[in-house]
Structures are given as structure tokens and as C-alpha cells.
Amino acid sequence: xxxxxxxxxxxxxxxxxxxxxxxxxxxxxxxxxxxxxxxxxxxxxxxxxxxxxxxxxxxxxxxxxxxxxxxxxxxxxxxxxxxxxxxxxxxxxxxxxxxxxxxxxxxxxxxxxxxxxxxxxxxxxxxxxxxxxxxxxxxxxxxxxxxxxxxxxxxxxxxxxxxxxxxxxxxxxxxxxxxxxxxxxxxxxxxxxxxxxxxxxxxxxxxxxxxxxxxxxxxxxxxxxxxxxxxxxxxxxxxxxxxxxxxxxxxxxxxxxxxxxxxxxxxxxxxxxxxxxxxxxxxxxxxxxxxxxxxxxxxxxxxxxxxxxxxxxxxxxxxxxxxxxxxxxxxxxxxxxxxxxxxxxxxxxxxxxxxxxxxxxxxxxxxxxxxxxxxxxxxxxxxxxxxxxxxxxxxxxxxxxxxxxxxxxxxxxxxxxxxxxxxx
RNA sequence: GCGGCCGUGGCGAAGCUGGUUAACGCACCGGAUUGUGGCUCCGGCACGCAUGGGUUCGAAUCCCAUCGGUCGCCCCA
Numbered sequence: 400x401x402x403x404x405x406x407x408x409x410x411x412x413x414x415x416x417x418x419x420x421x422x423x424x425x426x427x428x429x430x431x432x433x434x435x436x437x438x439x440x441x442x443x444x445x446x447x448x449x450x451x452x453x454x455x456x457x458x459x460x461x462x463x464x465x466x467x468x469x470x471x472x473x474x475x476x477x478x479x480x481x482x483x484x485x486x487x488x489x490x491x492x493x494x495x496x497x498x499x500x501x502x503x504x505x506x507x508x509x510x511x512x513x514x515x516x517x518x519x520x521x522x523x524x525x526x527x528x529x530x531x532x533x534x535x536x537x538x539x540x541x542x543x544x545x546x547x548x549x550x551x552x553x554x555x556x557x558x559x560x561x562x563x564x565x566x567x568x569x570x571x572x573x574x575x576x577x578x579x580x581x582x583x584x585x586x587x588x589x590x591x592x593x594x595x596x597x598x599x600x601x602x603x604x605x606x607x608x609x610x611x612x613x614x615x616x617x618x619x620x621x622x623x624x625x626x627x628x629x630x631x632x633x634x635x636x637x638x639x640x641x642x643x644x645x646x647x648x649x650x651x652x653x654x655x656x657x658x659x660x661x662x663x664x665x666x667x668x669x670x671x672x673x674x675x676x677x678x679x680x681x682x683x684x685x686x687x688x689x690x691x692x693x694x695x696x697x698x699x700x701x702x703x704x705x706x707x708x709x710x711x712x713x714x715x716x717x718x719x720x721x722x723x724x725x726x727x728x729x730x731x732x733x734x735x736x737x738x739x740x741x742x743x744x745x746x747x748x749x750x751x752x753x754x755x756x757x758x759x760x761x762x763x764x765x766x767x768x769x770x771x772x773x774x775x776x777x778x779x780x781x782x783x784x785x786x787x788x789x790x791x792x793x794x795x796x797x798x799x800x801x802x803x804x805x806x807x808x809x810x811x812x813x814x815x816x817x818x819x820x821x822x823x
Numbered sequence: 824g825c826g827g828c829c830g831u832g833g834c835g836a837a838g839c840u841g842g843u844u845a846a847c848g849c850a851c852c853g854g855a856u857u858g859u860g861g862c863u864c865c866g867g868c869a870c871g872c873a874u875g876g877g878u879u880c881g882a883a884u885c886c887c888a889u890c891g892g893u894c895g896c897c898c899c900a
Contacts (some may be wrong), residue, residue, distance in 0.1 A: 403891070458898050461824080510900080515824085517894060526900060593897075658899060668858065708900035723839085736858055769852080771860030775882095786858060799860080805859085 404810055407514070407522025417725045419525075425554060426527045433546050435503040442509065446474040452483030454660025456600070461635060463512040469488065469713065477511035480526045482661070482704055482738055485694070489532055490697025501534035505708075508536065518677030519600035519711050530704035534687065537634055540665045540703050541641035546704050547669055548647055549682050550716060554712070555721045558672035559682075564655035566663050566686070567627045568591040575626040582620055587615065604655040618771055622653040633666060638665055652667055659689040671715055683707035684717060684754075726779030730821045732800075733760040734770040736786035743790055747783070754814050756821065772802060783818050 405412060411419060428662065430437070446466050453459050465477035478484055485504055494502045500582040507527045514747070516522060527544060531539045551559055557803075568573060579602035583590070587598050590611050597604040605611070607621060627635065632656060642649050649667075657666045666686035669766045685705025692700035716723070731751055735741045751758035761770045773784045784796040789807070798805035 406891080407842090427880055463898085512899080514898080515896095516892095517896095520899070524900065526856085528900095529847065596897095679900085681900070706900060711900060734859075766857090767859060769860095773860090782860080784859065788858085796859085800860085803860095 405522070407414075409521065409523075417727075418707065418713060418716075420713060421723045421725070422554065423527075424537040426505070426507055426550065429507045429546060429550055429553070433503070433542065435505040435531075435546075438485060438488065438504040438506050440488055441478075441482070442473045442511075443482055444475040444484055444487065448487055448695070449476055449479060450481050452661060452691060453480065456660055458657070459512060463514055465513055479512045480659070480782055481506050481508070481526055481706055482659075484693070485528075485530045485704075486532075486691045486695055486697070486702065488659070488697055488698065489702075489765070491691050493802055495533060495698050495700060498658055501531045501539060503529075503531045504786055505529045519679035519708070521710060525709040526706045527650060527709060528704060528706035529685075530702060531694065532700055532702040534771065535634075535701035537637035537665075538641055540638045540687065541645065541647075542596065543703050543705060544638075544642065544648060544667055545645055547685070547707065549705075551669065551682065551712070554716065554717055554723070555719075556671075556712075557719060560670045560672050561642075561649040561666040561667065562652045562655050562670060563629055563642075563649050563665065564652055565624065565627055565639070566657070566666050567623060567631040568663055568689075571626050571628055571631055572663070575621060575623045578621040578626065579603065579605070583616060584758060585621050586616060601656070603654075607656070613725070613780045624651075624653050632662065657684060657686050661691040661694070663689055664688040667705070669707075677714075679711060679714075682711050728758050728777070728780060729757040731758045731781045731783055732770070732774035732777060732779035732816055733758060734767060734774065734782055734784045735760065736767055736784070739790055740785045743785060747785070747795075749816070750782045750810070751814060754818055756814065756817050762790070780821060783813060 427437070435500060446464070449464060450460050455461075464479055467475055467645035469475055486508065489502065505528065505674065508525065509523050510526050511523050513522060514520060527550075529543055529545055530775045536666060542561070548559065548561060560721050567575070580598060583594075583602065583605060584597055587595050590605070592612055594605045603623075624632075624635075632641045639649070639651070654670060655666055667684070668681055668804060669683040683705055684707075685703070686724065687701070688701040689701040691701070691702060692698065733744055733751075735744050748758050748760050759773075759779070761773060764770075765773065771782065779800055782798040782800050784798065784805075789795055790809075793809055794809050795813045796805055796807050
């Protein structure tokens with residue numbers, strides 16, 4: 400084989416593309432009910448947007464971006480996530496001036512990260528994301544979380560676990576960071592190499608290290624929640640109160656950290672209980688990003704959103720054996736016998752299709768037996784048979800593929816009958 | 824960037840302590856059955872075992888390299 404698909408990408412073939420449509424339609428429908436409007440931003444942006452927005456020190460920016468130079472010498476990057484683009488668009492299109500606030504947007508589209516692929520992690524993957532911008536009402540936090548939970552629940556997923564935390568404002572975060580360093584530094588040599596690294600880069604990450612989970616310093620480590628300002632603390636309490644009022648169960652985990660620089664205040668994740676699938680348990684991540692729009696040159700704007708991967712969703716559905724209602728099978732397969740009938744086929748097919756009937760015929764010069772097999776394989780509800788006799792009479796043999804009953808009737812009658820049966 | 828496992832027909836999969844013709848199953852095509860499928864029977868379907876070197880009288884089977892897949896680490900959706 401000369402050409403191969405690029406690493407970390409996939410062809411979504413007809414066997415699975417219907418699942419994607421179902422899931423995407425669910426997202427569209429849910430957003431309609433929650434009154435979020437679709438936004439479509441470019442799949443690439445100025446590299447600087449992500450460096451600024453996502454954060455220079457993040458793994459995404461440091462080693463995962465698909466960056467290239469265009470013919471004009473501009474540095475562009477395939478988007479690794481959606482929030483930076485939406486924030487850019489918010490500022491650029493002066494959405495702060497729109498009559499209806501907050502501006503509630505959603506998107507579905509491919510994202511790109513240069514990583515070693517593994518189960519649930521691709522170089523091109525599809526995210527469904529939601530952003531609510533312009534409001535710092537804790538009720539909108541709860542709404543965004545509720546939307547995500549409903550999305551999974553309405554698709555039938557079980558064992559969902561919502562985890563929330565508050566990262567506080569910048570001051571709270573810095574104070575907490577110092578406290579963590581002070582806590583671990585004296586005995587950091589007792590920790591794994593990764594953790595020793597984390598002490599420098601992101602001390603918060605030490606808290607969810609799998610290797611050092613049982614170290615005694617873990618239990619006594621300072622919690623971000625103890626460093627929240629009164630305001631941040633009250634805000635977080637309100638988010639929780641709203642979740643409770645909607646009967647959405649959650650767990651507060653002070654170790655929940657989000658990886659991107661723009662997050663602050665409310666942070667949340669939806670995970671799969673137990674082992675999940677492969678090494679992946681996180682289905683969705685999100686949080687508040689007050690200040691992002693401002694960082695990108697717009698007005699001071701609070702914002703909150705989430706992003707989830709449709710690949711991971713489909714994997715989760717599959718591991719739980721959840722079957723989505725895929726419509727399959729065509730309405731009619733036209734079997735022809737002899738040259739005259741074959742020549743008449745296109746015209747009859749044309750008429751069937753114009754009448755709203757999903758119809759197919761043979762283009763491989765198959766014998767009758769082969770045509771019937773094809774009709775079975777394609778799950779045709781009806782088989783139409785025409786030969787010299789039928790052509791002469793302007794009739795067609797209409798056969799119900801399942802029951803095997805058949806009758807010789809005029810073409811128009813057959814079309815009517817199929818329409819009636821199939822609701823076309 | 825690092826590590827484990829793997830790479831044989833459209834798919835699944837034997838063969839892998841080296842030795843004429845590369846099992847078998849599924850799918851597909853044809854015939855038995857020249858106007859009717861799903862069952863049965865018969866037949867067909869890999870100038871070739873990821874690619875390139877090497878060892879050998881001889882390699883799908885051993886060695887090396889490269890590429891690819893997969894799973895995991897890091898991190899994340």
C-alpha cells in the first residue's frame with residue numbers, strides 16, 4: 400500500500416459514521432434546549448493565540464502543537480482546543496456588545512495535538528464544547544455542568560462521576576502553590592522523579608501522582624480550598640448549592656487541577672467510574688476562565704465552558720454495550736432480468752427516488768441470484784423485479800423481502816405501496 | 824520524548840526448535856438451480872508472508888535496521 404493515513408488520525412467509515420451523526424445530533428438538540436448557539440471558528444489560528452491563551456508552559460503549547468508557516472511567512476497552528484478561538488472571536492466580534500448576555504456558544508469540530516496516540520487519544524479528535532461568556536453568576540456554572548451531564552445521560556451512559564473543585568483567583572492560587580512547595584520540598588527526595596520535577600513546574604500535580612499516592616505527606620498536604628478568598632469560597636458554595644437543587648450528585652476533589660493556564664475558580668471533570676476504558680477515565684473537562692478574553696485583548700469578561708471528546712464518548716458507549724438507534728437498510732432494491740429491463744432500470748430508480756424512496760439497483764452486471772443477495776445484504780424492505788413481461792405490461796413484481804409475499808402490479812401502484820409502508 | 828507487545832489474502836487466524844505445493848474459518852464470485860435471495864453441496868479466490876539488508880545449500884519462520892499498528896508513561900478530551 401503506497402499511501403497510509405497519518406498517524407493518530409482515522410477514517411470514519413460508513414459502518415460507524417451513523418453513530419457520529421446520532422451523537423452530534425444529540426449535542427445540537429441539547430444546545431437548542433439550553434439555548435446555546437453554534438459557532439464555527441477556523442481550524443487554524445495565529446500561533447500566538449494559543450501560546451497566549453492556553454499558556455506558554457503547558458504541554459500543549461510546548462510540545463503538542465501542529466505549527467506551520469504559510470506562504471506569507473505567518474506562523475499558524477492547527478487548533479489544539481476550542482476555547483481560545485471562541486474567546487478570540489468574542490473579542491474580535493465585540494460580542495460584549497450583543498444585546499443578550501451572557502453569550503452562550505457551542506461548537507463541534509476537530510482539534511489537533513501532536514502526541515503519541517493511544518486508546519482514547521488521537522492526533523485529530525473531535526470535541527464538543529460549550530462556552531458561556533459574560534456572566535459570573537454561579538448559576539451559569541451549574542447550567543454548563545448540567546448540560547454536560549445530561550448529554551451523557553441522555554445517550555444512556557452509566558457510572559458517571561462528576562468531580563468539582565475551585566482553583567480560586569490568581570492570588571489564592573499563588574498562595575497555595577507556595578504552601579505546597581513548603582510542604583513537600585524538605586522531603587521531596589522521597590518522591591518519584593516525576594514528582595521532583597513537578598515541584599518546580601506544577602506542585603499541584605504532585606497531589607494526583609499514582610506512585611506516591613500513599614506517602615504520608617499526601618494526606619497532610621495543604622488544600623486549595625483552605626486558601627480561597629472569602630469571595631471565591633462563597634462562589635464555590637453557591638455552585639454546589641445549585642447542583643444540589645438540580646439533584647446532580649458530585650464530589651469535591653481539591654486535587655482536581657486543570658491543565659491549561661486560563662482556568663480559575665470553578666473547575667470540573669466528568670469521569671467514568673471504575674477503570675473506564677484503557678487508561679482513560681476522563682470524558683470531559685471544563686472550568687471558568689475569567690480573564691482570558693482580556694488577556695487576548697478584549698474587555699474584562701468572565702467565562703466558563705467545557706470540552707469533551709466524541710471519540711471517548713463513543714468508546715465509553717461501546718464498552719458499556721449501549722446501542723444507539725441506527726437506521727439501516729434501504730426501502731427498495733430493483734432486480735432486473737435481461738437487457739431491456741436493465742435499460743429501463745435507471746428511469747424507474749429515478750422515479751422511486753423522486754418519490755422519496757431509498758432505492759438501489761445493480762451496476763455490476765450481476766445475475767439475478769447475485770442481485771437478490773445484494774438486496775438482502777443491503778436490507779432492502781422491498782425487492783422490485785422487472786423482466787420482459789413486466790415491461791410489456793408496465794408492471795413490476797413487488798416483493799416484501801421479509802415475508803416473501805409478492806404481487807405483479809403497475810409501477811405507480813408499487814411506488815405508492817412502498818411509500819405507504821416505509822413512511823417515505 | 825521514553826517503554827512493552829505486534830505486523831501472514833478483504834477480515835479473523837494457523838504456520839514461527841528454518842526444508843518441495845502458505846492450513847482453516849468468515850466474506851466475496853461462479854456452478855448445481857438459464858424469472859426469484861437467505862439452507863446445502865461443489866469449485867474459485869496470497870508470482871506471496873510490512874519494507875530493506877544479513878545468516879544459510881535453503882527463511883513467513885533466525886539476526887539487524889527502517890516503517891507502521893497497538894497499549895502504556897508524561898499530559899490531556
